[in-house]
Amino acid sequence: MFTKVLVAEDYEIANQGIVKVLNDEVGILDIKEAKYCDDAYIKFRKAHQSEDPFELLITDLSFKEDHKVQTRTSGIELIQDIRKIDPTINVIVYSQESRPDKINMLFQKLDINGYVCKGQHAIKDLVNCIQGVYKGDIVLPSEVTDANTDNIINLDDFDIMLLEELALGFTKKEIVQKLKKQKISPNSESTIDKRVSKLFDDFKAKNTTHLVAIVKDLGLL
Incomplete structure (x- = not known):
């Protein structure tokens, strides 16, 4: 013991x-x-x-x-x-x-x-x-x-990275540019848009500010 x-x-x-x-x-x-x-x-x-x-x-x-x-x-x-x-x-x-x-x-x-x-x-x-x-x-x-x-949200490292970037105030387009510059994939606009949209749905967020607030309350950021 x-x-x-x-x-x-x-x-x-x-x-x-x-x-x-x-x-x-x-x-x-x-x-x-x-x-x-x-x-x-x-x-x-x-x-x-x-x-x-x-x-x-x-x-x-x-x-x-x-x-x-x-x-x-x-x-x-x-x-x-x-x-x-x-x-x-x-x-x-x-x-x-x-x-x-x-x-x-x-x-x-x-x-x-x-x-x-x-x-x-x-x-x-x-x-x-x-x-x-x-x-x-x-x-x-x-x-x-x-x-x-079915109601428990599971996030991977990429989801966490997206949330961190959104919390810093970056737009989806800016995140795409940053990922491409750092040679991090996936980095297509469609993929990022889908992942961010899923985060909105998962957390039932109305906008980016609301999403970031929810995630911070959950202790993710």
Whole structure:
């Protein structure tokens, strides 16, 4: 079982609950807590530099504002920055977010190992998730496994690239020119138009601004 865990959670009661579960139900004793993402990042970096790294990160997605200016304000940013230091660390997201699309996107974009929705069965789900991740499994919550797969959007790297370019304000024609210049294919106007149109349909977006807003809300950008 994991022996050293970092918990990033800004609500004290939830934080204490996670620690108690790790202690009593899973048998993990070496646990460090952080109420803010920057604090969690600093603790992780220090442990890594001292060659006594954390094996598992359990983090919420949203954090309340602090009186201090925070470099990282979300669990997504925390995961991304920690993974830059240690790409192999196991990550479990523990959040109230229950939308299948957003949860699925976190697995796709951040390559997280497990997800637990806060709720009635959260303690049992968290224990099962930790045990599954330790075994090397990817642990999806019931919110995803029980969802209609036809309604879950799956994006590939090319879709993500298009969304990033649109978010930067480039038009479809400008994206085509950029792809051709960089010799990235497919790069035909018809292909880009079809892919962008599909993104509009998938996310039910009215225009590019709306599409970018939706995608950012889902944590893709």
